Each structure stands twice: as C-alpha cells, then as structure tokens.
C-alpha cells in the first residue's frame with residue numbers, strides 16, 4: 001500500500017462515524033472595519049504604513065519623477081533595479097544606474113544593487129500592507145528582497161482597499177504574492193523590536209494621486 | 211514524532227529546572243506579559259473578533275470533516291501548478307523523502323525557514339546523518355541551533371536566552387558554521403540582528419535548496435502560505451532552485467476566500483500585529499520567478515490518530531499562533547522545555563500526547579501540566595477548548611480505553627501503578643502547588659470552572675490532606691470524575 005493510500009485510509013476510518021457537515025460557514029464578520037470615504041481610506045493606509053516604520057510620501061503623478069529622484073539620491077543609491085515594465089517616466093529624472101533584472105542575473109548580482117523601485121498590485125489600509133503580485137511593473141520576487149532599499153509606488157485611491165477580505169478578492173492566487181507590512185523585523189532578542197533583518201531595511205512607499 | 215525528546219524527564223522534573231532558574235523565569239515573564247498585553251490591544255481593534263474566531267473554528271472543523279477530499283484536491287491543484295506531492299505516514303518517512311530529494315539535487319546543504327513540522331520530525335538530525343547540513347535561518351532558530359539548544363516557545367523559540375547569552379553564542383559559534391561574528395560585537399539587539407544578517411546572507415545567496423513548512427495550504431488553488439517577520443522566509447522560498455515544503459495534513463483550508471479569516475486572526479493573535487511584515491503565497495512553480503522545482507510533503511505523523519478522537523480532534527484546528535502559551539500561568543513558570551516536545555504550553559499539553567500517544571512518562575504527564583484555568587481557551591483564535599481536551603486525556607491516562615495509534619484501533623491500558631501514572635500525578639501536583647499558577651487559575655470564568663478539578667484524580671486523593679494542597683477540598687475521585695465528565699458533556 002502506498003503512503004498516500006495509507007494516509008487517506010486512516011483519514012476515512014477516523015471520520016467514518018462523524019456526521020456530515022453540510023452547513024456553509026457563516027461569514028457574518030465584517031467586510032471592512034468602519035466606514036470611510038476614499039480619502040480617509042488613503043489616510044488610514046498612510047498612518048498604518050508609518051506605524052510599522054515604512055516611510056510614506058505623497059505626491060501627484062506629475063511630481064513622481066522628481067520624488068523618486070530625490071529618494072534615491074537621499075539614500076545615496078548609485079544603482080537601482082528596474083522591473084521589466086515600470087512606467088518609463090517614473091525614473092526619467094533619476095541619476096542612479098538602472099539595472100535590468102535578467103533571467104541570468106544571480107542573487108549576488110542583485111546584492112550589489114542599492115535600491116529597487118516597483119509598483120504594486122493592491123494596498124490594504126487597515127493593516128498598512130502593500131501586496132506585490134509579480135506583474136511587469138513589480139518584477140520577480142527576488143528584486144524586492146535582496147536590495148536593501150525598496151521604493152514602492154501605490155496609485156491612490158485606485159489601488160487601495162480597506163481590508164484583507166477586499167484585498168484577497170482582487171488578487172490572483174496563481175501569481176506569486178508577497179504581502180509587505182513595513183520593513184522586515186525581528187523581536188527574537190528579548191522581544192525588543194529591531195527593524196531590518198533580511199529583507200530591505202528601508203521601505204519607502206509613495207502614494208501617487210492622479 | 212521523532213525520538214529527539216525521548217527519554218525526556220516528565221513534566222514536573224523538567225519544570226523544576228526552569229522554576230529554579232531566575233534568568234529564565236524573568237525572561238519568560240517579561241516576554242509572555244509583553245505579548246499578552248499587546249495582543250489584547252491588537253484584537254480589540256477588530257470589533258468582529260468573536261465572529262472571525264467562530265468562522266475560523268467552523269472552517270477548520272469543516273475541513274477536518276472532509277479532510278480526505280481536501281487532501282486529494284490540494285494534491286491535484288499543486289500537481290497541476292507544476293509541483294510534486296509526496297505523502298509521509300510518519301516522521302521517518304518524511305525525513306527519508308526530504309533527504310532523497312536533497313540528495314537528488316547533488317547538494318549537501320540546505321537553508322530552512324522555521325517550521326514546526328520539520329522540528330517535529332527531527333529533520334535536521336536526519337539530514338545530518340545523510341551528510342546534509344541544514345541551516346536554520348530564523349533568528350531565534352539560529353540562536354537555538356548555534357547554542358546546541360532546543361526551542362522553548364512556538365513564536366519566540368529563544369525566549370529563554372537573554373542578549374548577553376546570545377552575544378556569547380554568536381561570538382563562540384558563528385565561525386564554526388560560516389561567517390564569524392563581527393569583531394567587538396556588543397549585546398544590543400540591533401547589533402546582534404546585524405550579525406545574524408551578515409552571517410546568513412552568504413548562505414541565502416548561494417543556497418540551491420530551501421526547506422519550509424507552511425501556515426496554510428489552499429485546497430481549491432494549491433496555494434501555500436508562509437507568514438513571517440524577518441525575510442528569511444522569503445529568501446528560502448524564492449532564491450533556491452528547489453523548494454521542499456513539509457506540511458501537516460491539517461494545514462488545509464478549502465478556499466482562497468478562507469484566508470480572509472486567518473490572515474486577520476493569526477497575526478493579531480501571534481505577534482500582536484495588524485499584519486506581520488511578510489507573507490508569501492505561491493502556487494506550484496512560476497516561470498522565471500522563484501524555484502524551478504517544488505515538492506510538497508504531506509505529513510501525517512499522528513494527525514490521523516488525533517482525528518479519530520472525537521474530543522481530541524479539535525486540537526487539529528490549531529494555527530500555531532502561540533497565544534495560549536503567553537496567557538498560561540503554568541507555562542510562565544515551567545518554561546517551554548518542560549513540555550518535552552516542539553509544541554510547548556497548553557497546545558503542546560494536548561497535541562503531543564495525541565500525536566505520540568500517552569505511553570511515555572512525559573506524554574502521560576502533559577495532560578496534567580495545567581491548572582485548567584481556561585485562559586488558553588479564551589484567547590485561542592480557533593476556539594480550541596483546551597481544558598476539555600486535557601480532562602479527556604486525563605481520563606485516557608487514568609482509565610485507558612479505545613484509541614487509534616498509527617492508524618490501528620487499540621485499547622489502552624490504564625496507567626494505574628505504572629511509572630506513567632506516577633509522572634502524571636507529580637505533574638498534577640506541580641501545577642496545583644505552584645501558588646502563582648493556582649492564583650491565576652482561581653480567576654476562573656464561570657464557563658471553565660466546572661472543568662476545574664478541585665482535587666487530584668486517582669492517587670492524588672491521598673494528597674488532599676497534605677499541606678501542599680490547602681485550598682483543595684477533599685472530594686472523592688469518583689465524584690470529581692462524574693462532575694467533570696458531566697461538565698464536558700454539557701460543554702458542547
């Protein structure tokens with residue numbers, strides 16, 4: 001007997017006398033917590049991102065190139081990884097060398113790059129979370145992991161939802177997803193929170209209107 | 211379960227060490243109280259908490275009722291998405307599968323993200339026996355591994371180590387495992403975290419095989435979910451070419467939508483955050499992004515035996531948030547090591563004796579490692595009635611009776627007169643005679659009060675006149691038994 005058959009057989013025997021469970025799960029919990037207009041939802045996102053130590057900036061689409069230029073310069077970045085289809089105008093004012101992520105580039109190559117700039121799939125206001133789904137304006141997962149500085153651009157209010165249930169509705173489970181709520185952190189040493197362990201130690205989120 | 215902790219002293223003997231170690235007690239107290247208070251605030255932010263908790267319980271109960279169906283579905287979905295599914299009836303088989311998969315890659319080292327399932331199977335030791343070195347990459351697990359130690363808390367496995375001890379371990383051991391600790395390393399948490407970052411980075415960047423567990427797997431889509439804080443999980447899940455995930459069969463949820471419940475309750479219950487820093491979700495393999503090869507090892511190892519127990523099966527709802535540890539007066543005093551397994555605290559007291567059986571002294575004593583105060587039930591985000599299961603398992607230890615072991619129906623003998631019984635009674639006495647534990651235990655809710663035995667079962671009766679138990683009124687065991695069983699039947 002294969003282990004598959006053995007395990008399934010044990011499960012079936014264990015459940016032999018258990019009555020059927022036909023009732024659907026009652027989903028009477030809230031779809032979102034509190035009522036907010038679109039602007040208030042964006043405010044909440046900004047507040048919760050900052051609460052978990054992401055650095056939040058706000059600007060219009062026209063200001064975005066300059067903001068990104070300033071952020072990379074302020075971080076002292078000489079090089080920046082660019083996802084395959086980042087809107088070209090975003091980085092038009094940036095001085096840092098653009099590094100394109102290629103299939104052949106190794107983690108060590110990425111480790112030598114200072115920053116990465118991406119878009120996102122959705123942002124969750126109640127939890128202060130941005131979600132990446134590997135779309136062409138975000139690139140594969142490693143480019144937002146190995147460099148030490150991640151700048152993520154969120155279009156507001158379109159890409160912002162209030163809650164986790166609303167975010168899941170918008171996401172495609174087939175895509176590789178990364179939910180990011182502030183920079184990496186650990187509380188493993190006497191429960192003192194230390195920001196920045198293995199992921200990017202600096203997370204900046206730019207909320208762009210228009 | 212693995213033999214790692216076999217030969218463990220029973221609960222009260224192991225607990226004694228912790229009670230007499232002031233550093234450990236101080237660390238534990240500080241840690242559990244800090245998380246406990248923060249958690250209460252994080253939970254209070256959601257005014258539908260009770261409904262989320264009920265939905266979580268229902269989703270898990272429904273999944274367990276149709277576990278065979280959902281297992282087959284997850285297998286289909288993962289396979290369709292490019293993964294390969296393996297089935298392991300026990301720890302040894304799981305370790306064998308993983309070792310063979312690693313060997314097939316030609317690699318002799320792997321990076322691991324914290325996984326309770328692989329601790330349960332003793333995977334690291336099994337790999338080492340095959341000449342494969344497994345590097346733990348979670349900071350706390352790293353501290354534990356470098357210190358030649360065992361984890362003591364689900365969420366904060368190195369809770370028993372303070373910063374000075376961690377610095378000393380890093381200084382003396384890091385060089386043995388790879389990049390040594392930086393010169394002049396001090397004991398500030400930020401510097402220690404930086405030392406870990408540097409030490410592990412070279413390992414992540416060159417790793418070709420990653421090993422993980424998963425917090426959830428979604429049957430309808432084949433998606434696996436790992437919830438973490440440090441980014442070591444992301445490193446292990448995305449940089450290697452081969453990913454092997456060892457996941458207990460109870461980790462399934464039926465639908466994508468079900469995650470909306472647990473992604474709200476788990477972070478708030480465990481780290482007391484609105485959301486943990488990183489959550490990774492992947493479905494099979496993705497061209498050009500992440501591992502090219504993905505293996506899922508579905509682990510039984512006593513879970514189906516647990517499933518066969520009408521009262522005990524609710525333990526399989528556990529999402530390993532560790533909230534029950536942080537509120538437990540017995541855990542706070544005894545420390546995680548006293549539980550003799552990778553699952554400490556109240557959940558360990560009901561899970562280990564079910565996964566492993568109650569044959570050994572440690573496992574027979576675990577159901578007694580509690581004052582039945584009910585705080586664990588109150589905080590549990592999937593409403594596991596831990597006191598109910600404890601009472602049920604005590605009945606099994608004392609009276610024996612039918613059970614399922616490794617898929618076979620057996621009739622357990624009563625522990626009467628055996629070493630196991632003596633261990634159990636000592637554990638009961640331990641829990642009852644620690645004034646702090648008892649005091650906390652007396653702040654009972656009316657709900658759990660009826661499950662609270664006022665005297666000790668079996669030979670414990672003989673102690674009721676002793677000075678150790680002044681507050682325990684004499685009540686014949688028979689009466690106590692009757693009363694608690696009635697309580698149990700009335701509870702559901």
Ligand code: SF4
Pocket residue numbers: 527528529530531532533534535557586589590591592593594
């Ligand atoms: S038993 Fe409940 S509270 Fe304890 S770890 Fe499991 S889910 Fe959390």
